[in-house]
Amino acid sequence: MIRTSVCDLLDIECPVALGGMGSVNAPEMVAAVSEAGGLGALGCSLLGPEEIGRAAGKIRSLTDKPFALNFLIFIPNEEGFAAALEARPAAMAFAWPRPEQELKPFFDRAHEAGCKVTFMTGEVAEARRGAEAGADVIIAQGVEAGGHVSWMAAMALVPMVVDAVAPVPVLAAGGVADGRGLAAALALGADGVLIGTRFLASEESPLHPNFKQAILDSDGHDTVLTEIPDVASGRVWPGAMARARRNRFVERWAGREWALRQHQAKAWADIQAARAVGDTEEAYLLIGQDAGLIDDLPPAGEIVRRITAEAEEILSRKLPGLVT
Numbered sequence: 001m002i003r004t005s006v007c008d009l010l011d012i013e014c015p016v017a018l019g020g021m022g023s024v025n026a027p028e029m030v031a032a033v034s035e036a037g038g039l040g041a042l043g044c045s046l047l048g049p050e051e052i053g054r055a056a057g058k059i060r061s062l063t064d065k066p067f068a069l070n071f072l073i074f075i076p077n078e079e080g081f082a083a084a085l086e087a088r089p090a091a092m093a094f095a096w097p098r099p100e101q102e103l104k105p106f107f108d109r110a111h112e113a114g115c116k117v118t119f120m121t122g123e124v125a126e127a128r129r130g131a132e133a134g135a136d137v138i139i140a141q142g143v144e145a146g147g148h149v150s151w152m153a154a155m156a157l158v159p160m161v162v163d164a165v166a167p168v169p170v171l172a173a174g175g176v177a178d179g180r181g182l183a184a185a186l187a188l189g190a191d192g193v194l195i196g197t198r199f200l201a202s203e204e205s206p207l208h209p210n211f212k213q214a215i216l217d218s219d220g221h222d223t224v225l226t227e228i229p230d231v232a233s234g235r236v237w238p239g240a241m242a243r244a245r246r247n248r249f250v251e252r253w254a255g256r257e258w259a260l261r262q263h264q265a266k267a268w269a270d271i272q273a274a275r276a277v278g279d280t281e282e283a284y285l286l287i288g289q290d291a292g293l294i295d296d297l298p299p300a301g302e303i304v305r306r307i308t309a310e311a312e313e314i315l316s317r318k319l320p321g322l323v324t
Helices: 005-010 027-035 049-062 078-087 104-112 124-132 154-165 179-187 209-217 228-233 248-253 257-262 264-277 289-293 300-318
Strands: 016-018 040-043 067-072 091-095 116-121 137-141 147-149 170-173 193-195 223-226 241-245
Touching: 005 137, 016 027, 016 040, 016 300, 027 040, 027 049, 027 067, 027 300, 040 049, 049 067, 049 078, 067 078, 078 104, 091 104, 091 137, 104 116, 116 124, 124 137, 124 154, 137 154, 154 170, 170 179, 179 193, 179 300, 193 300, 228 241, 228 248, 228 257, 228 264, 248 257, 248 264, 257 264
Parallel strands: 016 193, 040 067, 067 091, 091 116, 116 137, 137 170, 170 193
Antiparallel strands: 147 241, 223 241
């Protein structure tokens, strides 16, 4: 069994956490990850207080294990945040503040509610800022990840963040889809991993089956860093690019973002319609480069157990044999 300081801190059995993917909400997926011994997380930034209350209640009806509620600090949602604190999750997960936003007020309120605090960033200075504001866990996210990312790869970023925030524990995010990724993260000094794309390709994922198949078909080379999803949605993220699957929609607007801004409302309506019918060419899909490592659709709990078992095999059998 792999047990790190993060396991003790968050009262989980294995150091595997689900990313709080706000546009892919599924209490069933959150609960499945937690029930398998990891830390499930529900993205709440775009949910109202009633939705958050219902979702937290649904998760608790499926598992009594710890889970997190995730907020993007730059998106105003005071009522939702208050409802999340009232739900008393084991942890509150934060990410993506604007440079002028103070972190401590958010972290203090979470601690006062009895929650642990995680903070995700792709920059060393921002990791240090999160630790100084009182985060219990820092998540170092590499540019390989799907969704919104900064600019440094996890291989370099993770040990830099580990050194910068010690003794605060660190989770590595970006490019992890199997036990090799967990073992590598531990070797880099992290205390575990946070995973998104791998869980999108699971039974409990709410993605349309066509989008799940697109992940299985990916070779990992078919993603691109782009602003096009954010231009289309009308929401500008602070200092972020989006890693998305390259498809007809992205290629149509590449280099023509100015024109997309002129037609943003219609483009967004078209995206929503395409998502509803599973059109993988006309709706963007935010996935990481690790999609190239994914070739099946198991239950989310099985993913947690598989990753942990693979990492245990590597750490206990393969790596020790290399040392004479």
